[in-house]
Amino acid sequence: MSSDRVSQIAGHLNYPKGMLAGQVAIITGSGQGIGAEAARLFANEGAKVIVxxxxxxxxAAVAEDINKSGGQAIAVAGDITDAEYIKTLVQKAADFGNGKINLIVNNAGYTWDGVIHKMTDKQWDTIIALHCTAPFNLVRAAAPYFRVKxxxxxxxxxxxxxxxVHGNAGQLNYSLAKAGVTGFTKTIAKEWGPAFGVRSNTIAFGHILTRLTAAKENGDFVKGPDGEKIAIGIPQKTAAAAGDAMFADIALRRPGTPAEAASAVLAVASPLFSYVTGQTIMVTGGRNM
Ligand SMILES: NC(=O)c1ccc[n+]([C@@H]2O[C@H](COP(=O)([O-])OP(=O)(O)OC[C@H]3O[C@@H](n4cnc5c(N)ncnc54)[C@H](O)[C@@H]3O)[C@@H](O)[C@H]2O)c1
Incomplete structure (x- = not known):
């Protein structure tokens, strides 16, 4: 969905300054892909965004783009698995928000695949640290800004x-980490919902067109904990072997765009979802029904 369309919907619901007006949002992994689209959409709805x-x-480019378009954003770059960086991130977000943080989107991530019998300890530990321990550290560090009445x-x-949610061959580490996120989400909802009204939800994506699902042969990579190159993407031979069947189990028969994925993130963050918490929202075009 285009950001214009999202704004149109917000306008109909009478949020003239945007559905997230004045709210302060940390979005991890927002330098590109789904996170970058979410940063733009949040800013377009009046949020002050920490990229x-x-x-x-x-x-820096995403933040600059937002500021040039009339939104408000700052870039705070760093490795989300680094506890010191998390302290800086929370402090800078609170400073930018004049002592307030309203929204966290734990989005940063990548895959480091391998079949079970060949998966190394480092592959395992890295993926759990990135998708589970880092969000825990961030949410814990931001607790003083969420446990507020x-x-x-x-x-x-x-x-x-x-x-x-369903498991995936070759992704034992990532499947465990992403399954863990659902219990993490529900626990936050149960701990911080009653007294503080904090909502907490999981969004589970299917096949979204980012570099994570682009051709592996493009040569995109991320750097592992010791600087090793981890190739990301789907090998062309896997895609070619799947052929038309690649999207056959998706009701809409196509992958999603980063803007569509980010629109779902905005929807969940918005007042439209004010009575939804503790849920896992599937944004998959109807895959795995
Ligand atoms: N693309 C898909 O099909 C898909 C499907 C399901 C879930 N997801 C999840 O969506 C999220 C976003 O992925 P995407 O597809 O937009 O990928 P992407 O590679 O386009 O963006 C991910 C961003 O996270 C950042 N990042 C990675 N490691 C980081 C770290 N240690 N510290 C800080 N930032 C870090 C990267 O630099 C990148 O900008 C991820 O959690 C991913 O697992 C994606």
Whole structure:
């Protein structure tokens, strides 16, 4: 959905300054892909966005783009698995928000695949650290800004995957990590919902067109904990072997765009979802029904 269309909907619901007006949002992994689209959509709805990504150049570009378009954003680049960076991120977000943080989207991530009998300890530990421990550290560090009784809207969104909900061959580490996100989400909803009104939801994506699902042969890679190159993407021979069947189990018979994925994140963060918490929302075009 285009950001214009999202704004149109917001307008109909009478949020003239945007559905997230004045709210302060940390979005991890927002230097590109789904996170970058979410940063733009959130800013377009009036949020002050903290673009948090390990890629300093890309984070700066997203923040600059938002500011040039009349929105408000700052880039705070760093590695989300680094506890010191998390302290800085929370502090800078609170400073930018004049002492307030309303929204966290735990989105940063990548895959490091391998079949079970060949998966290394490092593959295992890296993926759990990135998708589970890092969100825990961030949410814990931001707790003082969420355990607040001032009636303001506060919400946490954790990004999962169909691999976490249904499992996926070759992704034992990622499947466990993304499944873990659902229990993490529900616990936040149960701990911080009653007294503080904090909402917490998981969004599980299916096949979204980002570099994670692009051709592996494009040569895109991320750097592992010791600087090793981890190739990302889907090998062309896997895609070619699947052929038309690639999207046959998707009711809409196509992958999703990053803008469509990010629109779902905005929807969950928005007042439209004010009575939805503890849920896993499947954004898959109807895969795995
Ligand atoms: N693309 C899909 O089909 C798909 C499907 C299911 C779930 N997801 C999940 O959606 C989220 C976003 O993925 P995407 O497809 O937009 O990928 P992407 O590669 O386009 O974007 C991910 C971003 O996370 C950042 N990142 C990675 N490691 C980081 C770290 N240690 N610290 C800070 N930032 C880091 C990257 O630099 C990148 O900008 C991920 O959690 C991914 O697992 C994606």
């Amino acid at each position: 948090a990504d390990i890629d300093a150049k890309k984070s 001032d009636g303001a809207h506060r919400c946490i969104i954790n990004i999962s995957s169909t691999s976490g």
